Amino acid sequence: MSTSKYAVVDLETTGHSPSNGDRIIQIAIVFIENNKIIDTYMRYVHPQRSIPPFIHQLTSIGDEDVKDAAPFENIAEEVADLLAGCIFVAHNTDFDVSFLQKELVRCGVSKWHGKTIDTVELAKIMYPTLSGYRLQDIAESLNISLKQAHRADDDAEATALFLLQAIEKIKTLPKETLNRMHERSFAMKSDVSTLFYEALKHVRGKETSADYALFRGIPYLKSKLPATAWSQPIDFPADVPAKDRVMQKIDPSYHVREGQAQLMDLTWQAFVEKKQIAVEIPTGAGKTIGYLVPALIRAYETKQPVVISTFTNHLVDTLAEEVQKLEKALQVTIPTTVVKGMANYISFGKFEELLHFNDEVYDDSITIMQLLVWLTETTTGDLDEVNVSGGGQLFIDRIRKRSMRVKKDERVADFYTHTIKNCQQSMVLLTNHSMLVNDQQRYDPLFHSISGLVIDEAHQLNQAAIRTHQQVFSYTKWKYVMSQLNGLSSCQLLFDIQDILKRFHFNHKTTTERLQHSFNEFMLAFDESMLVLVNSNSNSDNKQTTRTVKPLSKRLRSNEIFDKVLRKMNDYIGVTENYAMPIQNLSSELTLHEQAALNEWFYWVNEMKIKAGEWIELFLEQPKSSTTIWMEKDSRSLPGSLQIKKSPVNGAQVIRDFIDTFEGEAGIVWTSGTLTAGQQDRFVLDQAGLPSSVPLYTFDAPANFYEGAHTLIVEDMPDIQQVSNEEYIEAVADALIQTAVAIEGRVFALFLSHDMLKKTHQAVIDSESLQEEYMLIAQGVSSGSRHKLLKTFKQQKKAVLFGTTSFWEGVDVPSEQLSAVVVVRLPFTSPEEPLFKARSEALVAEHKNAFTHLGLPEAILRFRQGFGRLIRSSDEQGFFIILDRRIDTKSYGTSFLQALPTSSVKKVSLEGLVNEIENCYNE
Structure with missing residues (x-):
């Protein structure tokens, strides 16, 4: 049993900087000994200044709460004595x-000395799949009581409860995992090593659980085949009462909705008749359940799987959750496999x-510790499950699965191999659009002999087909790739290879000089080519924005420097390959570290070969008429922001190629909340290359x-075309x-341009009108993924989210968290956007109005x-709320408004807008 005593501390303060006058307003300490909470301490503290409004809102601690409290000077010695000898x-x-x-120190008391444990760091290590590591996130995910966040007493108690839970979890890890984690724990920023040492003493002599298998000494959770399907057949509910009975198993108060019932019937009919249909069904009509129920029953009836594809991996995971809910409601087992691209899985x-x-650097070490824990829990090997830092993502990218070839001892442990096997025994295969359109390029396609295919978020399939075949x-x-073999004074991999050559007495001095010379020649040519790209179009760049998007002209690509880069690159690749060749046949004599270094060397040589192929396709091959190529750069960060992209103009041919394989073999249902675009009711279907014979059904929202x-x-508002x-x-x-103040936050502001978003965000900050009470979250400015920004928005009582293209769709926020969507500009694509421009030119060539x-x-579509x-x-x-007056002043404005579902439309002044909001909330 541990003899350590822990003091779990939380402070609430007036700000972050004591040197600038910020002070403690509340301190709480929870003491833990022998894995139990033994005592608590809490004091309000008078800060000898007023508490800022933002802090009052955040903590609910105001001047009234601390008016009778002592200043910290009066309790400093008491606090120091309490903390003495404890792990902080x-x-x-x-x-x-x-x-x-x-x-x-300010109060004249000696600094505290001792070990620390940071529960943020500990949470990342022991709970690597949590979506966030704020205390609220952890408490919610782990069912830990947190009465009121940002109150020191409640926060300290929740942190203490988490520490106890984490300690118990550490003890459950296999001893082989604990040994590897203890080794790396000394590289952590806090003294978490003490926890792993205590746990090692606890498990010493114990056998590893039979739930785990070992791969080269690394424990991982044994894989399980999908459970067999339900034993009792389920008939398709043909009439409304039968559908009601099915739906009431999901929710006793639920009745099938009209559009949902029709979607069920249409999906079932399409699958039975093996035909293709398209269905637009609006939000709130129960689309997902509407196609899942008939799909599952058809799969069971035919003993062939149904494939359901959606746009992103996040939506795939959401679909998997819906299937699990359906299993529970219907009390059946539905063998389901989520299939993502190979690179999503761990090698x-x-x-x-x-x-x-x-x-290893710190980010590598903590990521390795996260992965070691994750391997004892994951059933999929899907790296998307692990929440790592930006630096950790670089390590993750190095361990992604790139090839089906694995060594004999790895086959049984390979997660991707298990996923492919599971597909053969599953009734439901869930995947993303990119995986779907690429499947026919596999040697052995996964999605064959199926009973049906549902393409959800179908309006995104064309874009997914384009992106899948895009080169960047x-x-x-x-x-980053080039620096792995050379070019850095501290290139550890090169030093490792040199040490091996020395050990076996190979004369490496001459070859090292040749390697360095070849690398320098390559880099000189490469840097010169980057200068050519950076300086191109510099006189014509838009001075209003730092970002430039320009077609890569034939004249520019014909510059001899691009040929020169390829020659120097191939020379360098040849030298790097030959450099380590003398030791390639000495595998049996190499240590594990040396073998790993050799494998790593040739891994990066192969990566360079791939880059050489990409260089040819991007800079030296003549683009086909069906593709376009362009350059993107930001003048604030050159050459770092430089990108060259080559893309098919549309994805219709790619889509047709894989759809044709199912024609007459399986029913296909295209569905989305937005398939029609005003009078162009088949716009999405035409873009995807669907023939006019495919019927389109559209349903209105419930009354x-x-x-x-x-x-x-x-x-x-000023006319956007008439002002600067x-x-x-x-x-x-x-x-x-004014909108945020009237509505008290909960606002989405939707932009088209990152540049306008950033400038508007800064203008709101500069006004200081919202800064004290409102959280301002800006895509591309605030750190984090779209998912993380959205989660932060949902957790704030008063927030404004500034978002661009990806926030226009695929985002679910309940009404209590979102009260207004503000459209800053009508969502037209810029006519200079390269793909749009190429598609427009193709239409003009056909004598059509682009x-x-x-x-x-x-x-x-985007507006809807x-x-x-x-x-x-x-x-x-x-x-x-629409700020772009063109919706009222231009003839096409009515097309936007007519495309919206029935709702009241009013023209108001800005003052009238505020009155409308206030009147609505006062009704």
Whole structure:
């Protein structure tokens, strides 16, 4: 049993800087000994200044709460005595320890000395799949009581409970895992090594659980085949009462909706008759259950799987959750496999090799510890499950599975191999659009002999087909690959290979000089080519924005420097390959570390060969008429921001190629909330290359579904085409501030341009109108993925989220967390956007109007998707606010408004907008 005593500390303060006058307003300490909470301590502290409004809102601690409290000077010695001899635990020790030390010194008390445990660091290690590591996130995920976040007493108690839970979990890890983690724990920023040492003493002499298998000494959870399907057949519910009975198993109060019932019938009919249909069904109509029920029953009836594809991996995971809910409701087992691209899965062999290297940085070490824990829990090997830092992502990229070839001892442990095998025994295969359109390029396609295919979020399939076949040159990624073999004074891999050559008495001095010379020649040519690209079009770049997107002209690509780069690159690849060749046949005589170094060397040589092939395709091959190539760069970060992209103009041919394989063999259902675009009702289907013989069914939302939606056009905004960018941004910032104040936050502001988003966000900050009480979250400015930004938004009472293209759709936020969607500009694609330009030129060549056949319907689709963020159920209420006056002043404006579902539309001034919001909330 541990003899350590832990003091779990939390501080609430007036700010982050004691040197600038910030002070503690509440301190709480929870003491743990022998794995039990033994005592607590809490004091309010008078800060000798007023508590800022933001801190009052955050903590609910105001001047009234501390008016009778003593200043910290009066309790500093008491606190120091309490902490003496304890391990200091806090959720972010960097803040709590640092702030407390400065306050102790200010009060004339000696600094605290001892070990620390940061529960943020500990949570990342022991719970690697959590979506966030704020204390609220952890408490919610692990069912830990947290009465009121940002109160020191509640936070300290929750942190203490988490520490106890984490300690218990550490004890359950296999001893082989604990040994590897203990070795790396000394590289952590806090003293978590003490916890792993105590756990090792606890498991000493115990057998590893039979639930785990070992791969080269690394424990992982044994895989299980999908369970067999339900034993009792389920008939398709042909009439409404039968459908009601099925739906009431999911929710006793539920009745099937009209559109949902029709979707069930249409899906069933398409599968039985092996035909192709398209169905637009709006938000709130129960689309997912509407196609899942008939799909599952058909799969069971035919003993052939059904494939369901959606746009992103996140949506695939959401679908998997829906299937699990359906299993529970129907009390059946539905053998299901989630299938993602190979690179989503861990290469176990590569991971094990990298464990033998000694040059880990902190991000590598903590990521390895996360992975060691994750391997004892994961049933999929899907690396998307692991929440790692930006630096950790570089390590993750090195262990992604790149090839089906594995060594004999790895086959039984290979997660991707298990996934492919599971597909053969599953009734439901869930995948993403990119995986779906690429499947026919596999030697042995996965999606064959199926009973049906559902393409959800079908409006995104064309874009997915384009992106899947898009090639991208990224300056930073190329530099990263090139630096792995040479070019850095501390290139550890090169030193490792040199040490092996020395050990076997190979004369490496001459070859090392040749390697360095070849690398320098290659880099000189490469840097010269980057200079050519960076300086191109510099005189014509738009001075209003730092970002440039330009076609890569034939004249530019014909520059001899690109040929020269390829020659020097091939020379360098040849030299690097030959450099380590003398030791390739000495495998049996190499240590594990040496073998890992050799494998790593040839891995990067192969990566260079892949880059050489990409260079040819991007810079030296003549692009086909069906492709376009362009350059993107940002003048603020050159050459780091430089990218070259080559892409098919549309994905229709790719889609047709794989759809043809199912024609007459399986039913296909295309479905989405947005398939039609105003008068162009087959726009999405035409873009995907579907023939006119494929019927399109559209359903309205349930009656009164959009009663709570209020569409407001702000008519006194400046005309975006008549004023400068700066003037319009100033007006947008003012409108957002007034909307946020009237609605008390919960606002999405949807932009098209990152540049306008950043400038508007800064203008709102500069106004200082929202800064004290509101959380301002900006895509591309605030750190984190779209998913993380959205989660942060949901957790704030008062927040404004500034989002671009990806926030126009695929985002679910309940009404209590989202009250207004603000459309800053009508969502037209820029005519200079390379793919749009190429598609427009193709239409013009066919004597078609590019605006009416492409620009307008594309914008209407995106507009409808933006509206769809607002109302997700019939009892919700919200405001769809349009700041772009062109919706009222241009003839095409009515096309946008007519594309919206039934809802009230009003023209108002900015003052009238505020009144409308206030009146609505006061009703």
